[in-house]
Amino acid sequence: MQQNRNVERRTVLKAAGASLAVAGLGATATACGGDSGAGDGTVTIRYAWWGAEDRAERIKKSIALFEKKYPKIKVKTDFQPYLDFWKKFNTQASGGNPPDVFQNAIGFLRKYDAKNVLLDLSPQVEAGNLSLDGFRAGLEKFGEVDGKLLGIPVGSNSMALVIDKPVYTKSGVKPEQGWTWDDFDAAMKKIRDKAGRAGDSGMYGVMYLYDLYLRQNGKAFFTEDGLGFTEADLKAWWSKAEKGIEEGLYADPKKVAQIKPKSAVAAELAAGEFTWDNFTVRYTSEGKSEYGLAPIPTTDGKKTGQYLGSLMLSASKRTQHPKEVAQFINFMVHEPEVAKIMGYDRGVPATQAQYDAFQPTDPVNKAIAEYEESLVAAGVLEPITPHPNGADICEAAFLRIGEELGLGTRTVDDAVKQFFTESKTALGT
DSSP states (O other): OOSOHHHHHHHHHHHHHHHTTOTTTTOOTTSOOSOOOOTTSOEEEEEEEEOOHHHHHHHHHHHHHHHHHOTTEEEEEEEEOHHHHHHHHHHHHHTTOOOSEEEEEGGGHHHHHHTTOBOOOHHHHHTTSSOOTTBGGGGGGTTEETTEEOOEESEEBOEEEEEEHHHHHHTTOOOOTTOBHHHHHHHHHHHHHHHSSBSBSOOTTOHHHHHHHHHHTTOOSBOSSSBOSOHHHHHHHHHHHHHHHHTTSBOOHHHHHHHTTSOTTTTTSBSEEEEEGGGTHHHHHHOSSOEEEEOOOBSSSSOOOOOOBOEEEEEBTTOSOHHHHHHHHHHHHHOHHHHHHHTTBTBEESBHHHHHHOOOOSHHHHHHHHHHHHHHHHTOOOOOOOOOTTHHHHHHHHHHHHHHHHTTSSOHHHHHHHHHHHHHHHHTO
């Protein structure tokens, strides 16, 4: 969590978007996958995920518990950083030998489903090998696409505004649930004028924030088939961002680029920035101030457009061991002892049993839990629209072109035109 998430996300999305075009991903599901069973009835399944050593150690401890409960199922593990994970996965999938179970995200569900890679887990639910009971805030629906259950959430997160609390206090700004974008704009000016700092690190390239803004106004970044907004909509959003930079409300993008991978908030270039709530641990490790989570601004004082996002576990359509894979996924999302081991490494636990089992004691993780509880209590959470095939390429383009706009290498009109050109190609529209 302490890495530069935007850089990492941009890199993996570019790689994934390119490498998923490899021929052969759509091969039939009848070919063998995974290791064959042993003579004594023991089977081995392969589990792959992205992440660093700390996550690997936690997952390996969780697997040891699983193998103790299911002695006839052995789990062979493999983990890589984001970029290397997707490169390896795509090579394996194109060769007909993907891992039996793997970490996944919503932006890839339709793409992999279209390539005939993902196993529909619904039959395993019906067979009693996988339970959808006890999930928080409707998360059990998160991996459903076109009537198929393609992923099971392991944790949740939501967009938030991370703030430098002393700077907000000094400026006389107190963000509360239901504050509006007009309130936010006024706050940016107060922070600039009273604290001598930009109010925000720059909103122009944060696709998931723009999605919330669109959802507040009856639209969405994606529909099931393509983009859910117009060129005029994006021009207005990016024009406001450009004006905010010129007026010193948002941080100078050139300075933000110079201090990477450190965040603009920790580097005291900005008083806040929009990000996923479970990424917030990085600010405490990078900076010297006290940081907190503030609500998303609204258009009407009520609707934030928010939903709970999630990492999830998916299974290969080629696996020879669907029952064992389902039992493994079930254990990883429901077993309370797993939550005690994993903590909030993959977000706030998706099931109530795991959520109750891990009670954070450090201020950062306690704040994350309290923030998500506040969203549930406020009743602002909504369903998310499953992303269309090609969404990952659109996200990478939005981030890259937004940065180019901020750095002054593109005009607003050119940026909008370029984004729609690339997105229409990626989405086939």
